[in-house]
Amino acid sequence: MGEGDNRFRVELRSLIPRLRRFGHALTGSADDGDDLVQDALEKALSREAQFHEGTRLDSWMYKIMQNAWIDKKRSSARQRLVVQPMEEDTFAIGEDGRDSFDARINLRQVREMMERLHIDERSVLALVSIEGQTYQQAADTLGIPIGTVMSRLARARNKLMALLDGLNPAPRETEQ
Amino acid sequence: MTTVSDEMITAWLDGELSPQQCEEVEQAVAASSQLGLRVARLSRMDRMLAPAYAETLKLPIPERFEAILFRRRAPVWSLSGLRSVFGDLLEPRPLGMATAALVVGVVAGSLLLGVPAAKPGFETTADGDLVANKEMGMSLASLQSGGAAGPQTIRIKLSMVDEGGNYCRQFETTGASGLACLDNDKWKIDTLSPTKATIANGEQYVMADGAVESAIATALERRGVKEVLDQSHEAAAIAAGWKAPQY
Numbered sequence: 001m002g003e004g005d006n007r008f009r010v011e012l013r014s015l016i017p018r019l020r021r022f023g024h025a026l027t028g029s030a031d032d033g034d035d036l037v038q039d040a041l042e043k044a045l046s047r048e049a050q051f052h053e054g055t056r057l058d059s060w061m062y063k064i065m066q067n068a069w070i071d072k073k074r075s076s077a078r079q080r081l082v083v084q085p086m087e088e089d090t091f092a093i094g095e096d097g098r099d100s101f102d103a104r105i106n107l108r109q110v111r112e113m114m115e116r117l118h119i120d121e122r123s124v125l126a127l128v129s130i131e132g133q134t135y136q137q138a139a140d141t142l143g144i145p146i147g148t149v150m151s152r153l154a155r156a157r158n159k160l161m162a163l164l165d166g167l168n169p170a171p172r173e174t175e176q
Numbered sequence: 177m178t179t180v181s182d183e184m185i186t187a188w189l190d191g192e193l194s195p196q197q198c199e200e201v202e203q204a205v206a207a208s209s210q211l212g213l214r215v216a217r218l219s220r221m222d223r224m225l226a227p228a229y230a231e232t233l234k235l236p237i238p239e240r241f242e243a244i245l246f247r248r249r250a251p252v253w254s255l256s257g258l259r260s261v262f263g264d265l266l267e268p269r270p271l272g273m274a275t276a277a278l279v280v281g282v283v284a285g286s287l288l289l290g291v292p293a294a295k296p297g298f299e300t301t302a303d304g305d306l307v308a309n310k311e312m313g314m315s316l317a318s319l320q321s322g323g324a325a326g327p328q329t330i331r332i333k334l335s336m337v338d339e340g341g342n343y344c345r346q347f348e349t350t351g352a353s354g355l356a357c358l359d360n361d362k363w364k365i366d367t368l369s370p371t372k373a374t375i376a377n378g379e380q381y382v383m384a385d386g387a388v389e390s391a392i393a394t395a396l397e398r399r400g401v402k403e404v405l406d407q408s409h410e411a412a413a414i415a416a417g418w419k420a421p422q423y
Binding site for chain 1 (some may be wrong): 181182183185186187190192213217218221222224225226229230232233234235236238239240242244245246265334404406407408
């Protein structure tokens with residue numbers, strides 16, 4: 001406590017921009033993401049004694065946010081509206097030679113399609129592709145085996161690709 | 177033809193495979209133009225994810241987060257509030273006679289407890305105010321909390337902005353501990369108490385006693401704390417020469 005307590009708060013403050021980014025990616029809304037950050041900050045301060053020196057504070061906070069969001073979604077009917085179940089075979093990547101993918105997709109569309117992913121897939125994609133965590137760090141943050149991180153990531157990327165392709169179908173080109 | 181799983185491809189994109197596994201994926205990609213296109217598209221899509229949320233990083237931190245972390249909402253902090261943030265720095269201890277003298281000093285304004293006016297590091301102005309001398313003033317203006325460079329005999333503990341918008345720094349020096357607040361380009365000593373602390377090279381060798389910490393807590397409570405500066409804000413204030421904060 002004392003200086004250490006203040007240091008803990010200062011370290012939390014330094015994480016806020018990244019926590020907000022993760023919250024935005026996780027919830028699909030900047031406002032909902034900020035509410036999640038606020039909730040996580042309050043939980044972190046009340047649980048400071050549970051934080052072990054030497055572990056990553058960012059991973060600890062991501063985990064608090066992930067759990068809080070899952071709890072919220074479980075108690076909300078919105079879960080059924082936001083996360084649309086999709087058939088697995090619709091997630092196969094088209095092999096039609098499209099090579100102007102990023103030119104047809106804007107960043108808003110990327111965010112919108114991220115919302116369509118299942119929360120488990122969105123979480124792991126946000127941790128690895130946005131927050132830059134390694135697979136092991138993501139596995140530790142989410143409390144899942146590293147193999148599950150790999151499979152969720154692959155599934156999430158394939159789904160996202162299919163969703164974005166569906167937004168802006170490209171003209172078919174002749175396969176080389 | 178070598179086949180690779182989606183998991184292998186995604187792990188390859190993330191640099192999570194062993195050299196041998198990388199070679200397997202690269203051979204498969206080289207052998208199939210379709211797979212090559214697919215990998216390239218996945219890679220491009222993945223590179224769009226971080227930029228899609230990058231704007232969030234540039235936003236100012238909302239006041240409500242600052243309030244949660246540093247309890248800034250109260251216009252003037254209570255002593256219990258200060259203790260909750262500063263913890264054992266302000267831990268109440270039996271104060272005895274010293275406390276009464278401190279409280280009298282606080283009520284009267286600036287607090288001096290048995291510190292001779294000629295003490296090294298300080299000087300008295302024509303108005304009778306105790307201020308940091310040139311050398312001490314330079315240290316107060318240039319050091320970051322928690323450390324000191326060179327043969328410094330002063331250590332900064334915390335930096336803050338009081339309710340009046342003045343920068344204040346809690347410091348320890350050999351034989352004394354106190355609070356200095358910037359006032360007309362001078363670090364005016366708000367509170368100064370003798371301690372048994374010895375400071376050398378920025379390190380404190382003997383802890384200050386509870387009476388001193390309580391005196392500083394009382395001074396902070398009297399002045400009101402608008403903001404406790406974190407490392408980045410403190411560094412910015414130092415770089416800006418402690419110009420008046422914008423509130």
